[in-house]
Amino acid sequence: MIMKRVLLGMSGGVDSSVAAYLLRKEGYEVVGVTMYLVNKEDDTSIDDAKKIAKMLNIEHHVIDYRDFFKETIIKNFITSYQNTQTPNPCILCNKKLKFGLLWEKAKELNCEYIATGHYAQIKDNKIYRIPSYKDQTYFLYSINKEVLPHIIFPLSSFSNKEDIRKIAEENNLITAHKKDSQDICFIPDKYTDFLEQNIKSLPKKGKFIYHNDELGEHKGLIYYTIGQRKGLGISYSKPLYVISLDKEKNQVILGDENELYSSEVLITNTNLLVDKLPNKCLGKIRYKSELSPCTVTVIDDNNIKVVFDKPVKSVTPGQSLVLYDDYLLLGGGIITK
Template structure:
């Protein structure tokens, strides 16, 4: 009897091709459309997923995770911004929803595996499942998957792990899938067409404070440190010829500290503390490569981990390190683990 796999079908080309490849490889495929938020072109996305399911002759279930998503992802994101951090909701969504509730629901249905359209690779190493970068480095999403429980990876398939995005499009066109030419989704669906700062202001009250440089000189005013990101240049309203960049956010004093020019020493950090650790290997301390922002190059670092926190010392000072973002540890293409920058 063929193994059963439940595929998360968002209505995009990646998950469509993932489902098609699994069916071609002899799996008993069940599609599942996950609903996490009202709106978000909900009807259109489910319609597109259903069209592909009909083309592939596979059933499509709908899982309503809206309440769980709001509590585990959205509310946590708003709370983090209010605390002056820059959270990564995709990391929490992967851990709590896609490889949390969805993974559990799929196995309750009797599935042997779950699959998604992520660009990431699962490789068993020493008898344990491991997470690696995908072949397509431009689309690789391993950075967002560091917080997934390692044991759950044993039941996960990433059908696109060895494909590039152009190859995925080509396969979709060859199969005449209705999503072959569909554009990739951009940003967070619940934000909608408004600017992200304006979106946050709907949930976090404005609180006026001062903007100062590294010497404490007052340069201007702001309406809440929650609305700014470390490394941000535009939208500071300082009206000066010299470019200013957000260096630090002091929530206690409601002060925004900026650096003058991109090379101001206050913009750089030699080391960071990382919490909420999750390991996908037996690595705990030593030299590795660390990525502190999506699409940013990995940099050499020395990691020393304790029970609940790790100290990360960079080989060279790093610019724009933001509390709340993920620090992900790599050995070449293998994800060793990660955590949240404190």
């Protein structure tokens, strides 16, 4: 019997470690690859991945993608904030690296499949969300549809991290009790600190505007996002929220909480994982938000209008709106307004 060869992205964490174990158990010939993306002090990810590969007796490669990561993911992150957008770099990373460059590497290494430690299901070349708070399909909508037949999600039947850690413990994997990775791998602490260190010139101060009245001076547009209430540095008789950012006038527009709600959303840079969208879908405007019923209208190959049955709160340009048909992941795009 010829073993099917699969390239597994190994981050050095417990999820990808258990994924490697499960794939081997299922009879795959596993080739591990760890992407070297950023320089971080005291980061043991690459060494841990090497140790897991050795323990499981699988082939392992380390690929230096630091330059590519900087020029695509990090550059886009910085540019987005400079353009008053709040980006989600993990989505772009999945598209460009984990299901982009890694698939090219898989073919180079004669692997039929690629696998990751994502909490998601794939069946008949379609991605489905799992009924758990751990579901990560929101981050997967932008991958190339042509890659779907070659994807394996070894953790698809698991809904919580405790079960994963238990498998790691039972098999003496050194990552069993390793802490989860941070939300954005290249942001050690505050995103604003990172931006200050990596933009050529600090943002200019400007005015807070509430119903056409000036309420004081803001520090710079990069320090604010839609829906923000705390940290504005102004006092008022009632709570005020950031409802928009005006780059042209360099103004932070404030409003009451009810002004944060909207029904109609436009998305661009759309990517579909199905041949055709249904008219009625479920939409999600950020990773932790609830799925909300909506109606979609395809404007062209790159743009879609989404109208929610009930207004949703804090629609944020730069974030992704992801569409589902019940559990089936349909696709999504970047929110423009």
